[in-house]
Amino acid sequence: MPSSSAVVETSALHGSAVPAPPWRTRRKAPAARQPLSAEAVIETALRLVDRDGLDALSMRRVAQDLGTGPASLYAYFANKDELLEQLLDRVVGEIPLPVLDASGDWAAVVKRSCWDSRAVFLAHRDLVKVARANIPVGPNSLRYTEAMLAVLRGAGIPDKVAAWGMDQMSLVIVADAVETSIHVSHGRQSEADAAPYLAQIRDYYASLPVDRFPNLVAMAPAMTEGSGDERFAFAIDLMVDGLARHATGRVVESSRVSGFVGGGGK
Amino acid sequence: MPSSSAVVETSALHGSAVPAPPWRTRRKAPAARQPLSAEAVIETALRLVDRDGLDALSMRRVAQDLGTGPASLYAYFANKDELLEQLLDRVVGEIPLPVLDASGDWAAVVKRSCWDSRAVFLAHRDLVKVARANIPVGPNSLRYTEAMLAVLRGAGIPDKVAAWGMDQMSLVIVADAVETSIHVSHGRQSEADAAPYLAQIRDYYASLPVDRFPNLVAMAPAMTEGSGDERFAFAIDLMVDGLARHATGRVVESSRVSGFVGGGGK
DNA sequence: TCTACTCGCGAACACTGTTCGTGTCAAGTA
């Protein structure tokens, strides 16, 4: 990244358009003017997030980079949230779609795609933070969901398990990426950078009164052990292997065994 | 405060104090004045969050409820983040500690505790949102972590798996609670309230071009099926059962089978 | 060419977290 504006010109909007969700509000019709367009705004915003992080993304700053005022952006996006939503979908478009290959090892394909997703999210600093509860309906998110569902169904996983499992995977991937991005924003990019921080935590755990915290003291090394990659691998394996047990019919129906479904409700 | 000051007087700070983490910054010594104290600030802030949500929690509003100015709060908390951190720990203190009972069914104990955690978080609107990357070091969080580790280790789970699994469980619980709390803040408290929203999503999926989204169209019902409780049960079972396989030695060391650890790194 | 109307956007509003410096009060000393 040489500091110029020519960074990442590869548009991540593939294929033809998808019908817009009917509840997506657009305040005005897109203007016919030259310099401004939804794409231009998104690319500028993305450049800003990549350079300075999500906190630095203000409507004013985006407008400034485009040589205009903040009010002009509201012609293309109802509010900041909508801009962020489309920004995220733009980034999701960078994730390679999972495709079941000749090997037939669907679990490997799914895991690989989890790693791909994580890599893309982390390549855009803390943008993942905006990926929250809103069920994603952008064109690229739909495309990715479709591809992943194809793999899972192709593996013989029941529809309900595939749908919920897919949900769960995104949740874990996003949550892990958010956590990692926060570490990065605290200056702990590499394992080497994180080491002093982890050492501090470990020493604190070890220094606790051993009579009241015997396990925490004993496990201080284990608690702070392992790189972010290793922990992510652990989480993904735990989940995908669990899904695999549903696919092969080896599942023990545990939800019924220890079943207090709804036990946590108010 | 004529009638409101008697709300939730149950302090959730059990037992004696724990040594404060050395890097916790405190700007000034706590004042000797009557009306203000860290506890009073936290209780006021919690009342505010419970009533109006996390977004409504501003230093100004808290100060106003205490009959003072915003600057006064900075005598007890270095900044808003520190207030939030302690607020969260105050709430974590409401979660019952998991204890291995006579039945010896540790998995049931762990799952029950997951439900308990979720219930407590959801009882405080969207306060969970503040539970992010910072490894929790508050006294109540430590107490909970210790109890949970005791259960996991008692079940014969290896230290590394227990530590990482515990991490993963908090991540899933928090992520799920955040998602649920966002739904609630959108006015979709109960299953009945959420039904129209889910129907909208389902119809949108079903309306997609079937040639490009065959799976999404076919799975529209499955994707929107199930209550929040059922989905949470699915996630927790998936995870705890996975951990159980580590405990009994039946684990297939899958991280080595499909092992591209670090494959997603840059 | 003149009118009509659409749309970009400067300025303003109400809010945020945080800091500075002042005024006040309580404890310590003579």
Place this chain on the structure above:
DNA sequence: TACTTGACACGAACAGTGTTCGCGAGTAGA
């Protein structure tokens, strides 16, 4: 008891935020 000292509370201000209003410029139609 009277004075001094120092610490503490907090009003006011600063630099920022997302969003809205309405003026004025510029294009399209007559």
